[in-house]
Amino acid sequence: MFSEMIRKKAFGISLAIFVILLLAPSFLSRFYIYFLAVIFVTALLAMSLNLCVGHGMLFQFHHGVFYGVGAYSSGLLLAKTALPWWMAFSAGPLAAALAGLLIGIFCIRLNRLYFGMLQISLGSLIWAIAFRWYDLTGGDDGIHGIPIPDFIASTTSSYYFVLIVLGICVALMYLILKSPFGSTLQAIRDNPERCAAVGIHVRRHQLKAIVIATFFGGIAGVLFVVVEGSIFPDLLFWVLSLEIFIMCLLGGWFTFAGPMLGAAIIVSLRTFVGTYTEYWTLILGVILILLIFFLPEGIMGYNYRRLLRSRSKYTSESPVE
Amino acid sequence: MEGGQEITIAALSSTFLVGLSRAMILFVVTAGLSFVLGVLRVPNVAHGSLYMIGAFAAYSISTFFGGGSIGFWLALVFAPLVVALVSLIAERSLFCHLYQREHLMLLLFTFALMLILGDLTKIVWGAEYRSVMAPAFLQGSISVFGSPFPRYNLFLLVIGPLVAIGLWLFSTKTKMGKIARAAAVDMEMVGAIGINVSWVFAFAFVLGCLLAGLGGALVSPTISVTIGMDHNIIIEAFLIVTIGGLGNMWGALVGSLIFGITQAFGVLLLPQFAIVFPYLAVVIVLTLKPTGMLKSVW
Amino acid sequence: MLRVEDLHKSFDEFKAVNGAHLTVEKGQLVAVIGPNGAGKTTLFNLITGQLQPDNGTVLLNDEDISRLPPHVICRKGIARSFQIANVFHRLSVFRNVQISVLSQRKLSNKLFQPAARLVVDETHRILESVGLLDRKMDVAGSLSHGDKRILEIAIALGNEPKLLILDEPTAGMSPEETTTTMALIQRLAQEEGLTILFCEHDMEVVFGTAQSIMVMQQGHSIIQDEPEIVRQNTEVQQAYLGDE
Numbered sequence: 001m002f003s004e005m006i007r008k009k010a011f012g013i014s015l016a017i018f019v020i021l022l023l024a025p026s027f028l029s030r031f032y033i034y035f036l037a038v039i040f041v042t043a044l045l046a047m048s049l050n051l052c053v054g055h056g057m058l059f060q061f062h063h064g065v066f067y068g069v070g071a072y073s074s075g076l077l078l079a080k081t082a083l084p085w086w087m088a089f090s091a092g093p094l095a096a097a098l099a100g101l102l103i104g105i106f107c108i109r110l111n112r113l114y115f116g117m118l119q120i121s122l123g124s125l126i127w128a129i130a131f132r133w134y135d136l137t138g139g140d141d142g143i144h145g146i147p148i149p150d151f152i153a154s155t156t157s158s159y160y161f162v163l164i165v166l167g168i169c170v171a172l173m174y175l176i177l178k179s180p181f182g183s184t185l186q187a188i189r190d191n192p193e194r195c196a197a198v199g200i201h202v203r204r205h206q207l208k209a210i211v212i213a214t215f216f217g218g219i220a221g222v223l224f225v226v227v228e229g230s231i232f233p234d235l236l237f238w239v240l241s242l243e244i245f246i247m248c249l250l251g252g253w254f255t256f257a258g259p260m261l262g263a264a265i266i267v268s269l270r271t272f273v274g275t276y277t278e279y280w281t282l283i284l285g286v287i288l289i290l291l292i293f294f295l296p297e298g299i300m301g302y303n304y305r306r307l308l309r310s311r312s313k314y315t316s317e318s319p320v321e
Numbered sequence: 322m323e324g325g326q327e328i329t330i331a332a333l334s335s336t337f338l339v340g341l342s343r344a345m346i347l348f349v350v351t352a353g354l355s356f357v358l359g360v361l362r363v364p365n366v367a368h369g370s371l372y373m374i375g376a377f378a379a380y381s382i383s384t385f386f387g388g389g390s391i392g393f394w395l396a397l398v399f400a401p402l403v404v405a406l407v408s409l410i411a412e413r414s415l416f417c418h419l420y421q422r423e424h425l426m427l428l429l430f431t432f433a434l435m436l437i438l439g440d441l442t443k444i445v446w447g448a449e450y451r452s453v454m455a456p457a458f459l460q461g462s463i464s465v466f467g468s469p470f471p472r473y474n475l476f477l478l479v480i481g482p483l484v485a486i487g488l489w490l491f492s493t494k495t496k497m498g499k500i501a502r503a504a505a506v507d508m509e510m511v512g513a514i515g516i517n518v519s520w521v522f523a524f525a526f527v528l529g530c531l532l533a534g535l536g537g538a539l540v541s542p543t544i545s546v547t548i549g550m551d552h553n554i555i556i557e558a559f560l561i562v563t564i565g566g567l568g569n570m571w572g573a574l575v576g577s578l579i580f581g582i583t584q585a586f587g588v589l590l591l592p593q594f595a596i597v598f599p600y601l602a603v604v605i606v607l608t609l610k611p612t613g614m615l616k617s618v619w
Numbered sequence: 620m621l622r623v624e625d626l627h628k629s630f631d632e633f634k635a636v637n638g639a640h641l642t643v644e645k646g647q648l649v650a651v652i653g654p655n656g657a658g659k660t661t662l663f664n665l666i667t668g669q670l671q672p673d674n675g676t677v678l679l680n681d682e683d684i685s686r687l688p689p690h691v692i693c694r695k696g697i698a699r700s701f702q703i704a705n706v707f708h709r710l711s712v713f714r715n716v717q718i719s720v721l722s723q724r725k726l727s728n729k730l731f732q733p734a735a736r737l738v739v740d741e742t743h744r745i746l747e748s749v750g751l752l753d754r755k756m757d758v759a760g761s762l763s764h765g766d767k768r769i770l771e772i773a774i775a776l777g778n779e780p781k782l783l784i785l786d787e788p789t790a791g792m793s794p795e796e797t798t799t800t801m802a803l804i805q806r807l808a809q810e811e812g813l814t815i816l817f818c819e820h821d822m823e824v825v826f827g828t829a830q831s832i833m834v835m836q837q838g839h840s841i842i843q844d845e846p847e848i849v850r851q852n853t854e855v856q857q858a859y860l861g862d863e
Contacts, residue, residue: 059425106604109611114567116428117364117559121603124556128596175731183710183734184727187718190707197667197701198719198778199693200727208728238552242432249429254709279444285436289415292426292433 006307014257021163025156034227037159039267040166041223046247046259047173048216053245054253055177056209057189059116062123063244065103066214068236070096070221072130072137075231078146085149089222096218097211099126104210108203120238127236142232152226162223169216174256176212185209243284249291252298261300335468336589337582342474344581345481346540350554351561351573352488353532359505359568360525363424366431367411369555370438371404371530375537376546377442378403380451390456397538404534405527407438412526417519439551448548455542473542480539484532488570501525505568560599564606566613575614579606620645620814621697621782626665626675635661637838639675643782643816643831648808650825651818653835659818660702662835663786667699668692679782693722698780700771702787708760712751715759715770717742719777742777749773749803765796769803776807783807785817789824797821801828826850 025033045067052060074092077083103122107115130137137143152161176182184205188195192202225231234240247266252258266284273280295302350372357365378400383392411434419427454460455473462469492498504511504521512518537550544550561580565572580599587598606614623641627634636658643649651659664670666677668689677685684692698719707715720738721727729737746752749769754762759770768788775783788804789797805828808815819825825832826846833843834855841854849855 059428106607110563113362113364113424114563118563118607121556121560121563122600124552125596125600129594132593132596175733178733178735179731180721180726180729180734180737183714184718184721187707187710187714190709191705193669193689194701194705194707194774195718195722196689197669197693197699198774199690199722200718201690205727238556239436242436245432279440281436282440282444285433285440288429288433288436292419292429293415296422296426 010257018167022160025159030155033155033159035267035271037155037162037227039264040159040162041220041227042244042247042267043260043263044166044169044223045217045220046244046251046263047170048213048220049244050248050253050259051173051176051185051209051213051216053248054255054258055182055189056185056206057112058206058210059112060119060210060213061116061245062119062238062241063213063217064238064241065119065123065126065236066096066100066217067221067224067240067244068130068231068233069099069126070218071224071231071235072221073218074222075143075146075225076137078148078225079143092222092225093215093218096221097215100211100214100217101207104207104214108207108210120241123236123241124238127233127238130236131233137233138231140233142230144230146225146229146231148226148229158226161226165219165223169219170260173216177256181205181208239281246284246288246291248298250287250295250298252300252302252304254297255300255304258298258300262298329467331466331468332589334466335470336585338465338470338478339474340582340585341578342477342481342581343585344577345477346536347557347561347577347581348481348574349484349539350533350536351558351565351577352484352570353529353536354558355562355565355568355570355573356488356501356532357526357529358562359570360501361427361522363427363431364559364562365526365529366428366555367434367438368431368529368533368558369551369553370435370442371408371533372537372540372554373546373548373550374407374438374442375400375404375534376453376541376550377446377451377537378534379538379541380453380546381446383453388454390458393454393456393542396453396541397535400538401531401534404537405531408530409523409527412523416526417523420519420522435551435555439548442551443548450545450547452545453541459542471543477539484535485570485574492570497524557599560603564603564613566615567617569613569615569617572613572615572617620680621666621816622678622681623662623666624676624678626662626677627673628661628665628670629673634838636665636672638840639835639838640840641816641833641843643814645781645814646808646812647814647830648805648828649814649816649831649833650829651816651833651835652820652822652825653818654820656837657835658838659820659835660786661838663699663784663818667697667784693778696781697784698775698778698782699784700768700775700786700788702790704764704767704771706759706762706767706770706774708758710759711755712757712759712762712770713742713746713755716745716773716777719774720745723778745773745776748807749776750799765792765800768792769800772800772803772807776811780813782814782816785815787819788817789819789821797824804828 021036024036049060049063052058070092073095074088077088077091078085103119106122107118110118131139133139152158184195184200188200188202188205196202221235224235243266247262248259249262250265251260251262270280273283297305354365354368357363379396382396382399386392386395416430419430459473459476462471492502500511500516500521501524504518508518511521557580561576562573564579565576579602583598583602584595587595591597621641621643623639626636626639628636639658639662641651651662653659661670665672668687672685676683679695679697684695707718717734717738720741721734724738726737743752746755749772751766751769751773754766759767762770772785772788785804789800792800801824804815804817807813829846831843832846832849834841834849842849842852
């Protein structure tokens with residue numbers, strides 16, 4: 001079957017990439033190992049956002065809040081308490097999921113537009129609190145030199161830790177999307193009214209998806225602390241959330257692995273462009289405009305459609321309304 | 322109570338009036354946002370950026386004309402026009418081609434516009450703090466209930482209602498205003514009776530942005546004009562529009578009043594976390610009335 | 620089984636439904652007819668919960684369901700199809716039907732089992748009964764209009780309904796497609812023992828199949844009775860003058 005073939009090919013490619021990444025530290029310099037680790041963390045973050053956006057059509061415009069909450073919870077516990085590291089690490093996703101639940105409960109009762117706007121505003125409150133509560137969070141400066149457990153403190157060991165966690169999370173997300181829960185979520189994305197008519201409690205289902213997505217976002221936050229050893233309010237800042245959103249769009253928001261591709265591209269671009277100019281935000285905006293006009297389904301989305309069309313199993317009917 | 326002034330009648334009334342004047346600026350800005358929201362059904366995320374450009378433009382214009390009273394009045398007139406021009410360019414060159422697409426694309430475009438305008442502002446004006454001087458007779462303060470109250474704020478208390486009345490007259494008495502209102506309720510109908518929908522959108526967008534620019538010009542003597550103004554104001558504007566009722570101009574007024582006054586009292590009672598007060602008010606309002614206090618236009 | 624009593628619904632000034640009455644007995648095939656704008660779709664929306672009535676009641680087996688939300692009403696045994704093809708256009712035909720079967724079996728929230736292995740037989744059975752089995756891997760958005768309407772019905776069947784409500788099932792179909800679809804509907808009524816309520820404004824279609832017909836005009840019910848009696852009724856004839 002056609003889709004079977006694609007799936008087998010994709011699996012093979014993913015496996016090959018994973019093996020290459022496992023071997024990478026042996027032939028890359030320390031900077032590039034660190035750079036890849038940053039991409040992994042961002043990729044996980046983008047994948048978690050896409051659970052909401054690409055597969056659920058929820059306008060999660062301030063996903064960065066949950067990333068930041070995860071990072072801050074675990075970072076603060078590591079820096080300021082004597083709790084064991086695995087407790088601090090677990091606190092990250094749990095706190096993020098809790099925040100996701102609270103903000104989600106509030107926003108989900110409203111329609112899509114309100115949801116997005118309100119999330120931006122409520123999330124910004126958390127940013128403002130982190131920014132101003134100097135005693136607790138280090139305010140504007142953040143906190144640096146967070147003690148990371150020895151076995152993952154070095155560049156290479158943190159690289160492997162992040163890669164393994166990313167792999168596990170991606171596998172879990174794949175299972176979730178292929179499950180009845182994921183299938184129903186995608187149906188809600190396409191037609192929430194129809195879903196209600198077949199007996200699905202749409203809002204509750206969406207809320208569950210948000211909690212799952214924010215949980216993974218929190219894990220990404222913990223990984224950030226592992227890689228960087230510090231936390232600062234920028235993690236909670238709105239423009240970062242926009243950047244993640246653009247990653248999903250760029251890679252292909254209706255595909256599974258698209259966000260990871262988008263993350264890799266944007267992080268690379270940002271690092272590269274950063275050496276020439278400080279106006280990265282401007283370039284980000286231009287990228288977004290180009291995406292809107294020329295590549296609304298992202299790179300992988302576009303490729304997938306081209307593949308399908310070449311099989312002429314697909315009419316000119318566009319799946320994007 | 323930590324920090325802040327003593328809670329006296331003077332402090333209370335002064336706080337109330339400060340909140341009220343801040344609400345006037347918020348109203349001018351959110352009325353524009355609401356208007357665009359009502360007609361185009363899209364929240365213009367770049368609205369804050371245009372507000373910021375309005376403030377910077379006011380700085381440039383007033384400095385160009387010597388920085389005194391004349392400079393200020395000229396800035397007040399021309400800064401909004403500059404902003405309107407910027408928005409018209411963005412609209413006619415790019416935005417209008419998206420009207421056939423789904424709403425998410427329009428929304429994302431305004432995001433992109435915000436990013437681009439934000440950096441463009443930094444490129445043109447730099448990252449330092451700028452300031453604009455109010456005209457001489459509006460400087461200083463008068464005494465209200467024993468507390469000093471800036472004269473400029475009085476000016477704002479007059480301008481706010483004037484803008485409100487002007488908008489109301491416009492939307493109910495003029496042809497363009499009535500068309501815009503009809504378009505907000507039923508776009509297809511408006512198109513069906515032969516009116517060019519694209520021009521209605523363009524007009525609504527530019528008018529909304531002009532109001533943002535006016536807000537920026539009005540606020541410029543009261544704060545330091547700097548990068549980052551756009552983020553702060555758009556977050557507040559979203560909240561206000563949400564609690565007021567999407568697309569409803571009077572809702573924008575009500576929301577602005579609630580926001581401005583609670584914020585002022587927050588500064589009085591808990592200066593470090595003053596920001597929490599208006600948010601608390603928002604949470605309360607939305608818990609009781611999830612769709613906003615006044616009826617949404619749609 | 621289903622009883623609608625004196626239902627009213629207005630949108631601002633416009634009275635979409637203005638005193639509608641309807642009775643559907645178990646096992647019956649009931650049709651609601653009326654000219655365009657008579658309020659048929661609004662009536663259906665009121666019954667299945669997409670809209671809330673201003674006045675009046677909707678009773679399912681003597682239980683008041685007037686103000687319940689759509690997903691709760693679905694759980695009580697009513698499934699419906701929509702007038703405008705309302706499928707999950709990005710998903711395959713198979714998954715379209717599977718969604719409602721999963722929902723019916725309360726499996727929608729399973730997180731770590733692959734959906735591809737669940738309720739496969741039931742989904743295939745439904746697809747076969749409507750004749751779409753050979754198209755099960757096609758993307759729903761690429762189906763012809765007539766096939767989308769049939770997919771609509773298949774999705775509704777996934778809910779194992781006791782009462783199936785179809786909103787203009789043959790709208791936009793060619794004559795052959797119409798005949799096939801009506802034959803399908805009749806077969807479903809007989810073989811599956813389904814109670815079916817549908818609305819139409821093609822007279823031929825209705826008079827050949829329905830056992831009871833309710834006529835609507837401008838939001839209220841003129842009459843409900845057997846086809847022959849309805850056909851003779853003068854008010855009905857007047858309502859349709861200039862419309863046939």
